[in-house]
Amino acid sequence: xxxxxxxxxxxxxxxxxxxxxxxxxxxxxxxxxxxxxxxxxxxxxxxxxxxxxxxxxxxxxxxxxxxxxxxxxxxxxxxxxxxxxxxxxxxxxxxxxxxxxxxxxxxxxxxxx
Amino acid sequence: xxxxxxxxxxxxxxxxxxxxxxxxxxxxxxxxxxxxxxxxxxxxxxxxxxxxxxxxxxxxxxxxxxxxxxxxxxxxxxxxxxxxxxxxxxxxxxxxxxxxxxxxxxxxxxxxx
Numbered sequence: 001x002x003x004x005x006x007x008x009x010x011x012x013x014x015x016x017x018x019x020x021x022x023x024x025x026x027x028x029x030x031x032x033x034x035x036x037x038x039x040x041x042x043x044x045x046x047x048x049x050x051x052x053x054x055x056x057x058x059x060x061x062x063x064x065x066x067x068x069x070x071x072x073x074x075x076x077x078x079x080x081x082x083x084x085x086x087x088x089x090x091x092x093x094x095x096x097x098x099x100x101x102x103x104x105x106x107x108x109x110x111x112x113x
Numbered sequence: 114x115x116x117x118x119x120x121x122x123x124x125x126x127x128x129x130x131x132x133x134x135x136x137x138x139x140x141x142x143x144x145x146x147x148x149x150x151x152x153x154x155x156x157x158x159x160x161x162x163x164x165x166x167x168x169x170x171x172x173x174x175x176x177x178x179x180x181x182x183x184x185x186x187x188x189x190x191x192x193x194x195x196x197x198x199x200x201x202x203x204x205x206x207x208x209x210x211x212x213x214x215x216x217x218x219x220x221x222x223x224x225x226x
Contacts, residue, residue, distance in 0.1 A: 035214050043201060044115070045217035091156065100146060100169055101205075101215060103156040 002027045004094050006104035013082045014112050020067075021077045021107045023092030030054075032096040034068070034075045039106075040088040048090070051075065079109075087111045116140065119204050119218035127226055131192040134221045136204030138185055144168070144207045145187040146215060147179055151200035162187055194225045 003026045013019035025034070036048040051059045051068050058066050063080045079086055092104040116139035126132055138145050147159040149172075158171030162181035173179075176194075181187040191198060201222050205215035 033214075037214075042219075043222075044219050045203065045205070045215075047214040047216075050214055095214075098169065099144075100158045100161055100171065102158070105155045 002029075002032075002094050002096055002098075002102050004092055004102050004104040006092055006107050008107045009105070010108045010110070012110040012112055013079070015082055015084060017082055018078060018080045019082055019109065021079075021090050021092075021109065023075045023077070023104055025073050025075065025092070025094050027073070027094065027096060029096045032094060034066075035093040035095065035101065036064070036066070036077045037091045037093060037103075038086075038088045039091065040085075045091075049077070082111050084111050084113065115216050115218065117142075117204060117206050117216050117218035119202075119221050121221060122219065123222045123224075125224045125226060126194060128194055128196060130194050130225075131190065132194065132223065134189040134191070134202055134204075134223075136187045136189070136206075136218060138187070138204075138206030139216050142206035142208055142216070143185065145181055145185070146205045146207070147173075147187070147189050148203040148205065149200045150203060150220070151197075156203070159189070191223070196225050199223055199225045 005024045032053045034051045038046045049061045065078045067076045089106045093101040118137040120135045143164045145162045149157045159173040161169040179189045201220045203220045205217045
């Protein structure tokens with residue numbers, strides 16, 4: 001079974017600075033997708049960014065980018081120019097042949113003014 | 114509005130009771146997933162339906178059941194409720210395709226007293 005590990009329960013960043021959230025996963029599959037979801041205090045789950053495993057190019061969505069290291073099974077999220085609205089719980093997730101998403105335990109990000 | 118509708122938003126009930134949570138997927142999405150989010154367990158996959166058929170089961174208790182109707186809405190039935198069933202229950206939908214992330218509803222907050 002696939003597992004997703006987020007080793008940082010909490011992180012903080014100064015407004016306008018850059019922060020990187022870590023995620024590692026374990027799988028024997030070669031074809032899969034990885035996602036980062038954001039859960040603000042409203043509890044809504046919001047898709048931030050996704051990465052196809054067969055693509056070497058790292059995905060980017062505005063201020064959000066990933067560092068995907070397939071051999072190391074690492075998938076970190078970088079948030080540039082952090083804003084107060086970025087404060088949330090961030091979940092890393094894996095989707096392989098089983099189709100359902102497997103989530104990590106989450107990283108609570110605090111943005112300091 | 115994500116397009117995935119969950120009702121009710123909040124539910125308070127007593128131990129031993131039975132409740133039904135309802136989910137309407139985003140228009141065009143045939144797959145529906147149910148997840149449970151509790152404080153100490155993170156996001157746990159419960160069950161998946163695709164076009165009315167059960168596709169996958171996760172850590173779903175025998176006291177819980179679900180179904181997807183011809184109009185594609187889904188219901189999650191929780192019976193003989195225990196205090197430990199208190200959690201946020203999410204429904205998510207997706208189009209077919211491994212690379213597509215889920216669209217989540219806003220969740221149902223269940224409190225068992």
